[in-house]
Amino acid sequence: xxxxxxxxxxxxxxxxxxxxxxxxxxxxxxxxxxxxxxxxxxxxxxxxxxxxxxxxxxxxxxxxxxxxxxxxxxxxxxxxxxxxxxxxxxxxxxxxxxxxxxxxxxxxxxxxxxxxxxxxxxxxxxxxxxxxxxxxxxxxxxxxxxxxxxxxxxxxxxxxxxxxxxxxxxxxxxxxxxxxxxxxxxxxxxxxxxxxxxxxxxxxxxxxxxxxxxxxxxxxxxxxxxxxxxxxxxxxxxxxxxxxxxxxxxxxxxxxxxxxxxxxxxxxxxxxxxxxx
Ligand SMILES: NC(=O)C1=CN([C@@H]2O[C@H](COP(=O)(O)OP(=O)(O)OC[C@H]3O[C@@H](n4cnc5c(N)ncnc54)[C@H](O)[C@@H]3O)[C@@H](O)[C@H]2O)C=CC1
Ligand SMILES: CCCCCC(=O)/C=C/C=C\C/C=C\C/C=C\CCCC(=O)O
Numbered sequence: 617x618x619x620x621x622x623x624x625x626x627x628x629x630x631x632x633x634x635x636x637x638x639x640x641x642x643x644x645x646x647x648x649x650x651x652x653x654x655x656x657x658x659x660x661x662x663x664x665x666x667x668x669x670x671x672x673x674x675x676x677x678x679x680x681x682x683x684x685x686x687x688x689x690x691x692x693x694x695x696x697x698x699x700x701x702x703x704x705x706x707x708x709x710x711x712x713x714x715x716x717x718x719x720x721x722x723x724x725x726x727x728x729x730x731x732x733x734x735x736x737x738x739x740x741x742x743x744x745x746x747x748x749x750x751x752x753x754x755x756x757x758x759x760x761x762x763x764x765x766x767x768x769x770x771x772x773x774x775x776x777x778x779x780x781x782x783x784x785x786x787x788x789x790x791x792x793x794x795x796x797x798x799x800x801x802x803x804x805x806x807x808x809x810x811x812x813x814x815x816x817x818x819x820x821x822x823x824x825x826x827x828x829x830x831x832x833x834x835x836x837x838x839x840x841x842x843x844x845x846x847x848x849x850x851x852x853x854x855x856x857x858x859x860x861x862x863x864x865x866x867x868x869x870x871x872x873x874x875x876x877x878x879x880x881x882x883x884x885x886x887x888x889x890x891x892x893x
Pocket of ligand 1 (some may be wrong): 627628629630631633634640650651653654665680681682707708709710722752753754756798799800801802803804805806809
């Protein structure tokens, strides 16, 4: 989808990857609703973006994505300000193996809730114009991150939910595509939690393994992941696709043949973008 003139909503927008996604959308001509639970950092970001892009190009909304009321209110306020929503990026995420229910609430339950709100506002059957939802998972959505079993489960959940809903959206002709981004380690604040006993609980003794994994997979910088995000947004079609990002390679993930492929007689494996939508 061409980004110029589009309206985007990004969760967890105040810092790290969320900030990177907002900046690249703004640089390409979109207007962006910035949602984050951290009011102070969010307001600072808004002030800095106002200088670069002008105050009308962004809206900062304090929003804890785990609150159903705050989330639906944020969608409502975005519509009141900008009139429509074309792109939603569900990015807010945490690592917390000790308070693992909170990790499930932020990383999975809120992604499902926000995706359904996005669908409700964008789908053609409700008078919407269609659109694109990009859910931020992780390479931990494709394989195990052994220090973080619950984080791994939530990210696998995001991948599975998004792929299934992409097929359902197409079958129901909602006009809304879903895509998933799976980066490896990125230099942001969440990385510090990997060595923190407060967040890793039982698994903080495995910190050495994480160091080894970072050595093996490498460490991305935010702008590299923002470029991959832009690629997902701009490329037409590829509904249900999952883009993996490492320092060496950005590539679509191939999954085994799905039951839908079998039912529809598609002989090839579930290749990303095999659907024309
Ligand atoms: N940094 C990394 O190595 C990787 C990160 N990811 C994912 O990227 C996403 C962004 O993470 P980072 O930018 O790295 O982390 P970060 O910690 O720098 O930023 C996360 C942002 O989400 C916000 N947030 C947290 N809980 C929230 C809530 N309940 N409601 C609203 N906002 C909330 C925070 O205030 C913060 O602004 C997460 O989903 C993470 O799992 C995926 C792969 C690698
Ligand atoms: C808990 C803090 C999380 C840090 C941020 C994050 O999500 C980092 C993830 C980095 C790597 C993911 C770990 C394991 C991936 C394992 C296998 C991937 C296989 C991919 C493939 O080739 O199909």
